[in-house]
Amino acid sequence: MRFIDASCRLGMPAAPGEGMPWKTEEILELMDRCHIEQAFAYHIVARDGEVEDGNGLLMEEIKKDSRLQPQWCAMPATFREFLHADALGDAMKKNGVKTLRIAPKGFAHSAMPYAMKELMDFAAQSRVPVFFDYGEAVGDALYDLCSAYPDVKFVVTNTAYALNRFLGPVLDACPNLYVGTGNYVPHQGLETFCRYYSADRLIFNTNLPFGSATAAVSLVCLANISKEEKEKIACGNMERLLSEVRL
């Protein structure tokens, strides 16, 4: 089975776990072990708030291997801390960037249209999938975000095991929400998700290096779902989202 990792992280963590393989070469070695053909990565410096510098560091880092693809962090252009939509589109096209990551809580800005409309309009028009960690939009905030921008395809990553009662109603109400499988670990979670919402809305990711690639591939491979469903989750759904991007 082919895997595409829809979201992982590159760069030096402030507090790496004991034995954590965070260097790019170590992540590439894990990709080999886990049959991960491609990984969409963002840079830790960008995620820590130095967005443009971090995105630049990412472009340098991914030159080490063509299997690494860029995922830029983004924020509203307020105070000219980040690119306006037109310039962002040009820069993404020039650099071959097809996915974005937002962090409203991490970057301390509102996720509502009065603050993020321009960025989200751009994502909707260009059909660029927008990633964010569950911690950025917990509970009602998840619904607020997805329903505020119904034309944006959102992928929530870095979830957990105790969120289904929140997640389910949002999935019902917001067909534009997809779920990253990295650490989406309710018991029989993938089986239940496929039964209620279909495999089409699950996107494989690892959350490397803070997540585990071996755990992530095992979760999908050992799930009690069909081979076709596994293939959609492993790579098919992400390839479909990427094929729809218009920059």
Next chain:
Amino acid sequence: MDCTKSIFAGKPVDFEVIDVHVHYGDAGTYQLCGSEAEGIVHTMGRLGMDLCCCCGNSAASDWYYINENVAKGMDRYPDKLKGYVVVNPFYEDLDPAFWFERSPGFIGLKVLACVQGDLPLDHPRYHRFYEYADRHNLPVLVHTWIAREVNEMFRMAQKYPNARFICAHSALTNRPAKEALIEGMKICDNVVADTAISEIYDGALEWIADKIGTDRLVYGSDFITFECSHILGRVAMSKLTDDDKEKIFSRNAKQWLKL
């Protein structure tokens, strides 16, 4: 053994698997699927697991209800399920002996202090349970997460050397807890650690195995609190040797739990 090949084929790994840390029954606070015996046994079949050692969920509430629930499950699947008696320090009428008479499936005790008033693990109210385990040479599965809890558990392990402690989670939680575990294991040989944690990074298992040795690690997943296939896969696809994996998956548990 090529565990990666098995996993990619969606098939069980070629190891006997004994899970020493399984929860049974709904947690109440969040949605769960397959939390009773049939769901657990179904997952065991899917993943090729041989034996699950369960403790009742909702340890924060009625201890009779949750222990009886596990006993009934073991009645139905005596070859698949074993149990720990969940103790509660606030009820003097909780007699572990009753439960060992109730079901031969009970093999030890479970202490989960953080949901029972957050008493220290070495609080005097818990001592009679440790004494019981010490007297009967029983395993005690102890929920720990932070260094304070690990240190409290080791104080009890020293005080009750015939009890066989299983330190849950802390082999893989945070640096201070891991350091406490490593130091404690140097002075206390009646403690092993399990592999249970929901979110883990690659390399963590290999690191702790190098520090405490694979003889002192047992496979525990914490399912059905959450899924277990990713934890099973993490152990199976680790860089440890097949011999080490076999120890973790079953050999150590058989010895520790006297199975």
